[in-house]
Amino acid sequence: MSRRPTSSLAACVWIPLFPLRCEEARHEGLAGFPTALLAPDTTRKLWQVSSQARHTGVKPGMTVSQAIGICPTLRLIEPDPVHYDEQFAILLSALTEVSPVIEAGELGLVYVGVDGLQGIYGSAEKIVQALRQAVRPSDRQTVRLGWGVGKFTAWVAASRARPSEAVVVPLGHERDFLASQPIAVLPLDADLHRRLRRLGIRTLGMLATLPEAAITAQFGTSGKRIWQLAAGRVIEPVQGRVEPESIAAALEFFSPVGERELIVHALEQLIARALKHPRRIGWRVHALRVRAELEGGGSWLTAHLLKEPTADAGRIIAPLKIRLEQSPPTGAVARLVLEFTGFAPGTTELQLFARDAQAAARAGQQRALRSAAREIRLRVKRAALYHIIEVQPWSRLPERRYALIDFEP
Amino acid sequence: MVAPARAPLRPDRLRAVNAPREVAVQVDEFGLPMTAGLPDGPTARIESVNETWRIDDEWWRQMISRQYFEVMMEGGKRVVLFQDLINGKWFAQLP
Numbered sequence: 001m002s003r004r005p006t007s008s009l010a011a012c013v014w015i016p017l018f019p020l021r022c023e024e025a026r027h028e029g030l031a032g033f034p035t036a037l038l039a040p041d042t043t044r045k046l047w048q049v050s051s052q053a054r055h056t057g058v059k060p061g062m063t064v065s066q067a068i069g070i071c072p073t074l075r076l077i078e079p080d081p082v083h084y085d086e087q088f089a090i091l092l093s094a095l096t097e098v099s100p101v102i103e104a105g106e107l108g109l110v111y112v113g114v115d116g117l118q119g120i121y122g123s124a125e126k127i128v129q130a131l132r133q134a135v136r137p138s139d140r141q142t143v144r145l146g147w148g149v150g151k152f153t154a155w156v157a158a159s160r161a162r163p164s165e166a167v168v169v170p171l172g173h174e175r176d177f178l179a180s181q182p183i184a185v186l187p188l189d190a191d192l193h194r195r196l197r198r199l200g201i202r203t204l205g206m207l208a209t210l211p212e213a214a215i216t217a218q219f220g221t222s223g224k225r226i227w228q229l230a231a232g233r234v235i236e237p238v239q240g241r242v243e244p245e246s247i248a249a250a251l252e253f254f255s256p257v258g259e260r261e262l263i264v265h266a267l268e269q270l271i272a273r274a275l276k277h278p279r280r281i282g283w284r285v286h287a288l289r290v291r292a293e294l295e296g297g298g299s300w301l302t303a304h305l306l307k308e309p310t311a312d313a314g315r316i317i318a319p320l321k322i323r324l325e326q327s328p329p330t331g332a333v334a335r336l337v338l339e340f341t342g343f344a345p346g347t348t349e350l351q352l353f354a355r356d357a358q359a360a361a362r363a364g365q366q367r368a369l370r371s372a373a374r375e376i377r378l379r380v381k382r383a384a385l386y387h388i389i390e391v392q393p394w395s396r397l398p399e400r401r402y403a404l405i406d407f408e409p
Numbered sequence: 410m411v412a413p414a415r416a417p418l419r420p421d422r423l424r425a426v427n428a429p430r431e432v433a434v435q436v437d438e439f440g441l442p443m444t445a446g447l448p449d450g451p452t453a454r455i456e457s458v459n460e461t462w463r464i465d466d467e468w469w470r471q472m473i474s475r476q477y478f479e480v481m482m483e484g485g486k487r488v489v490l491f492q493d494l495i496n497g498k499w500f501a502q503l504p
Contacts, residue, residue: 388426396464397473398502404424 007113018108101240150235179205256332284309287342309344429500
């Protein structure tokens with residue numbers, strides 16, 4: 001199995017409000033109005049709000065009725081997560097042209113591994129310039145870029161940068177740079193943020209001066225992590241992804257099939273089967289190939305590079321249907337093989353919203369459960385979570401029917 | 410028995426669920442429970458005995474013999490009590 005490429009020197013490319021920017025890019029003139037995107041899960045609330053709308057007092061999380069009450073000219077937009085993901089995939093592909101080590105964060109946030117790129121581009125400024133050029137023209141005025149050792153420093157630098165500008169943290173100056181930053185740059189939930197502020201901790205420097213053990217005892221694992229980030233003790237490298245090997249699904253017909261409808265139906269089944277393959281989760285299909293072994297020894301082959309990577313069965317089969325219509329196999333098909341041969345990375349955010357929702361939800365639940373179990377064990381110093389297992393469910397003695405066993409995620 | 414994924418099953422790590430808890434019970438002249446001091450509360454009067462049944466089991470190794478009573482406590486709480494007929498002690502157990 002190939003190892004994931006990594007890079008400790010990182011650049012962060014951040015396009016704030018990426019979904020809103022996607023809408024502005026496809027609806028000309030929208031940028032001049034106060035706009036808000038509705039939440040993908042509940043259309044009664046706002047998800048992202050443009051700066052014009054924010055100036056009128058509209059905030060994310062507000063209900064539509066509240067927002068319209070405050071800003072009657074507000075333009076509401078139905079979310080289109082699939083489109084945002086496709087745009088994000090285009091951004092990832094474009095950045096891959098600059099560096100092969102790309103790690104997708106949330107929509108609009110990408111970490112780029114820049115170890116060794118100086119040999120190709122020259123200075124950090126020139127690499128930053130190349131990254132900016134990779135962003136679509138409509139986003140070049142809003143993109144913020146950060147540069148530093150480790151993803152966290154690069155992210156903080158990007159969050160400090162002005163729109164269309166970059167902040168480069170020179171090697172060896174990470175701790176000085178981080179010390180003056182507000183705690184808001186840390187990956188904190190609202191509760192932890194509030195608790196830190198109540199303790200009078202305003203900057204990463206103030207947090208780093210406290211003993212690590214005290215922060216861990218007070219805030220658990222997340223406390224330990226934020227302390228290490230604030231003190232510059234942990235460098236999280238950019239972790240690139242290795243494309244999965246091709247995924248194949250095959251179907252052998254009992255008797256060779258010549259009807260186009262039956263072949264299309266078989267292809268639909270093969271696509272559905274290949275999409276369910278575990279290696280495919282988190283990736284969209286970019287290239288595919290279909291082979292047909294014909295009755296009597298001939299064969300038929302068609303290969304397609306999809307215009308936009310997708311995990312949607314309907315979009316994958318569309319070019320195959322056209323090919324079948326224009327130049328179908330010359331004989332009856334005895335065996336059909338579908339292969340996904342090229343992939344483009346997906347985003348976790350899309351998986352939560354759209355096509356991989358169930359798989360991502362399952363994975364998310366497992367992750368959350370593992371993290372909660374670790375947290376409890378760290379705090380109470382013993383296993384406090386158990387599985388209930390059946391022992392003798394048929395027993396007439398109630399205490400013999402079930403037992404508890406330590407939960408080890 | 411089906412072991413959950415990832416958790417290696419070892420008998421020493423099993424904990425019983427719904428183990429009987431010893432309780433203090435007063436009985437009337439017919440041997441029916443009148444009051445019970447449950448582990449999580451003070452001694453309370455038993456309003457009624459709804460059902461009773463007997464379990465005799467495992468006579469081939471160590472005999473288990475229990476007389477169960479499903480009772481309604483004062484205040485409406487439903488409790489299952491049993492008397493161990495081997496040693497005479499009373500226990501409470503979830504229904």
